[in-house]
Amino acid sequence: MSITFYYAPQSSAGRISVSLAELDVPHEAVRFDLRAGDQKKPDFLALNPNGKVPTVVIDGTPVFESVAIQIALGERYGVQKGLWPAAGTPEQLTALTWLVWGQVSLTGALFRYMANTSEYFPKEMHNEKQAEHTLAELHGLLRILDSRLDGRPYVTGERCTLVDLDLASVLGWGLMAAKIDFAELKNLKGWLGRIMERPAVKKAMAET
Ligand SMILES: N[C@@H](CCC(=O)N[C@@H](CS)C(=O)NCC(=O)O)C(=O)O
Numbered sequence: 001m002s003i004t005f006y007y008a009p010q011s012s013a014g015r016i017s018v019s020l021a022e023l024d025v026p027h028e029a030v031r032f033d034l035r036a037g038d039q040k041k042p043d044f045l046a047l048n049p050n051g052k053v054p055t056v057v058i059d060g061t062p063v064f065e066s067v068a069i070q071i072a073l074g075e076r077y078g079v080q081k082g083l084w085p086a087a088g089t090p091e092q093l094t095a096l097t098w099l100v101w102g103q104v105s106l107t108g109a110l111f112r113y114m115a116n117t118s119e120y121f122p123k124e125m126h127n128e129k130q131a132e133h134t135l136a137e138l139h140g141l142l143r144i145l146d147s148r149l150d151g152r153p154y155v156t157g158e159r160c161t162l163v164d165l166d167l168a169s170v171l172g173w174g175l176m177a178a179k180i181d182f183a184e185l186k187n188l189k190g191w192l193g194r195i196m197e198r199p200a201v202k203k204a205m206a207e208t
Pocket of ligand 1: 010
């Protein structure tokens with residue numbers, strides 16, 4: 001099986017770097033400079049018409065959207081490594097649920113909040129009411145994750161899966177970048193600390 005991974009440092013591709021490192025999957029990594037516009041070149045647009053990273057090509061087939069990539073990697077390599085539940089099990093349904101929740105609900109709210117507050121986005125895009133609204137939404141979602149982790153070491157249960165790695169790689173960077181105080185969410189804080197200490201995660205985060 002051949003895998004080419006298109007990424008850029010400090011981007012959503014970090015989530016996939018973490019998974020590839022944990023799964024120990026041999027791949028060719030192609031580094032993009034987003035400011036230089038590598039992602040908008042015709043050859044790459046033919047793979048991903050959105051012109052975004054992460055994108056992977058698995059045996060000649062392009063896959064984009066980080067959740068789709070996580071599922072593809074989980075199915076191919078994760079079951080054997082104990083990082084993704086087997087097809088057709090209740091655990092797999094739970095993993096899919098929280099993985100998609102992490103991207104659609106949690107990451108969606110985090111990015112909407114950042115778009116209205118952070119220096120990564122032009123000040124004229126900031127809207128105080130939107131910021132207030134999305135901050136409340138974000139805190140609500142973080143409380144949901146904290147409750148999920150109450151009495152459960154990992155999101156799907158006793159084992160760390162790609163779901164934990166995916167959520168933690170977004171939150172590890174995003175909560176800091178958005179300056180979100182989550183100190184009172186003890187389960188979430190402990191879980192995030194544990195994931196960030198994993199050697200493969202540390203290595204992937206340092207490299208991307
Ligand atoms: N929903 C996509 C988001 C991908 C995305 O927004 N990637 C950004 C980097 S964080 C990108 O490539 N931006 C370059 C551009 O839009 O020109 C995913 O989860 O894969």
